[in-house]
Amino acid sequence: GENVEQHPSTLSVQEGDSAVIKCTYSDSASNYFPWYKQELGKRPQLIIDIRSNVGEKKDQRIAVTLNKTAKHFSLHITETQPEDSAVYFCASFTSGTYKYIFGTGTRLKVLA
């Protein structure tokens, strides 16, 4: 079946450094790629998303890039802060089938 691979599973960075999380999807028909942040005990919250007709999107310290040919998309967080510590999930969505597939998650720890 279709899946989304996410790497790394854990990531520790020093405060102020950048963090990159990568995902690979299998369904070539996927056309929407959101990223969610889940803090401990909280619900997943959308932080940024990108559609298949766009290669890059940026929102302050976070950015997402998409390579449709390679079926890769990545989350970039610059100038990391301790409050960025959380679990991040990527997902792929196929509007034709309403199919959402989530990655396995990345636990990011920002060390002060």
Place this chain on the structure above:
Amino acid sequence: SAVISQKPSRDICQRGTSLTIQCQVDSQVTMMFWYRQQPGQSLTLIATANQGSEATYESGFVIDKFPISRPNLTFSTLTVSNMSPEDSSIYLCSVGGTGVSDTQYFGPGTRLTVL
């Protein structure tokens, strides 16, 4: 984005009993989704709840174990039946991911512990 609430927020239940989780949305939505998230794991879709029709279950999940109701366009319930400790998990409802809005938004979750 939709405002989604769930009740209860948490519960501790005995083996063999059942728990019904409620999900309320502040706007009418066609499809609602129920997910399970086991500790340290990703989100696993249990079923899709459509108003006026039977829920659609994912592989590994059956109606007898997880009956779902969808009486109107703003409300749904998920029942976890004949519980065992393996059912201990967080259960989340969500909306979106349809033709109207591609983005899924999640409820706050119900943390279930089965003893």
